[in-house]
Amino acid sequence: MSDSVSIIARTADQTRKAAVSLPLQTTVSQVLEQAQQQWNLPNDHDYAARLERTNEQLDSASDLASAGVQNDDVIEIFPILKAG
Amino acid sequence: MIQTPSQTTTTGETRYDRHHLIRWWNQQRLTDASILVAGAGALGNEVLKNLSLLGVGRITIIDFDTVSISNLTRSVLFRESDIGLPKVEVARKRLLEINPEISVTAINGDLEFDLGVGEIQTHDLILADLDSVNARWLINQLAYRAGIPWINAGIGVSQGEVSFFDPNTEAACYECSISEKMWQRRNERYSCQGLKRELPQNTMPTTATIASTIAGIQVQQAVLYLHNYPGLLDSGEKIYLELTPWTTFKVAINRRDDCLAHDLTIKPTVKIKYDSNLTVKTILEQIEASGFTEVVLWLRNELIGTMQCLNPDCTDEEVVNRPITQYSESKLVCPKCGVERDFEKISYLSKQESNLDLTLQDLKLPDNEILHCETAQGNIAVQFLTIN
Structure with missing residues (x-):
């Protein structure tokens, strides 16, 4: 069994997109941090990840294996909106 | 119209x-x-x-x-x-x-x-x-x-x-x-x-x-x-x-x-009439009168009780009685000598503590507050009501 998973990561507005292969032990928060850095997303925002296949907002502390992420899954990254 | x-x-x-x-x-x-x-x-x-x-x-x-x-x-x-x-x-x-x-x-x-x-x-x-x-x-x-x-x-x-x-x-x-x-x-x-x-x-x-x-x-x-x-x-x-x-x-x-x-959800077991002058001692006695012993009443917002200067030569002492998160970190410095101060943190109320004379007003408890309470008989909640 492979210890990595190939996924598509993209922003919710689909202006940024990447096909990546990641170790299954990668945490969701590491995916978010990488995306934020690689795509120069504003760093005064917090982000969350949505697994498109299940419509779940993934627990940032989980790794990809325990979050149930599979090959060819799409993970959408979206900001947590704080203004009122 | x-x-x-x-x-x-x-x-x-x-x-x-x-x-x-x-x-x-x-x-x-x-x-x-x-x-x-x-x-x-x-x-x-x-x-x-x-x-x-x-x-x-x-x-x-x-x-x-x-x-x-x-x-x-x-x-x-x-x-x-x-x-x-x-x-x-x-x-x-x-x-x-x-x-x-x-x-x-x-x-x-x-x-x-x-x-x-x-x-x-x-x-x-x-x-x-x-x-x-x-x-x-x-x-x-x-x-x-x-x-x-x-x-x-x-x-x-x-x-x-x-x-x-x-x-x-x-x-x-x-x-x-x-x-x-x-x-x-x-x-x-x-x-x-x-x-x-x-x-x-x-x-x-x-x-x-x-x-x-x-x-x-x-x-x-x-x-x-x-x-x-x-x-x-x-x-x-x-x-x-x-x-x-x-x-x-x-x-x-x-x-x-x-x-x-x-x-966190818990339904009130004991109701106490809200009076800003009610002391911790009286509150604990009222809870005990309802049949509970070894009462520990947990505050929702921890308070700073007394601030004391850490400089052994300074006698500064200030009674604060304010929620910790409301008090500015900059006020940790002693106004008299400039050395850092330490403070007494009040997280809960029990007969074993020295704050029995504090009142509901000192504790900054809003009307109709509900607090969690540990007792020998199990966990309960205490509600402070203006009208019983």
């Missing part, structure tokens, strides 16, 4: 005629409803306007802020002449102009300290229109203590989110969705002892268009909840919406098994 519920115009038209045309609508349910709105900013203005137009019978608004000129681009209830006035008072006045048939209570205060859990329980629902993760975490704690569902909303430049959390379900709560990074960012605003750091507030860009769009969804969720009419959000779900480019989806937030907020 002001209409009362029984009044009609000469054409026989009544205020809620268009609502009555909706098959599933129950105007009486809305008239009987009681909603707490936390935050009277851009979102709060739109939410309050909607609730008053809909005829929600009892609205409570809490916000500590005053109207400023930059609010006027996004706040339908505020005018230039209102600058400097408390937001809640202005909002109350305008809501009653929109709909004189409703009742509006304005609380010019801080939801962390000025709203008792028992007071929250007098509402059907909370709508939170706040501007930080910390404030949302606090309202989540209050809602789960009170056992009252709440609807969260947040906005950006052209994006918004609405989420729904019901303590009476097993679904995720807001705290379940707070990441380590969000906690870190929240904790930067407090010292490791919990004292407030004087950092500038983050000013976030928003517009009236996204505020009205998201507030509309938030209030629609409230209307559907009050009608027990499913279809928009189930508990633990969130809608994300972006106007430019158009993007929308719904997500289910995963519940965290280790999230403590789900264990």
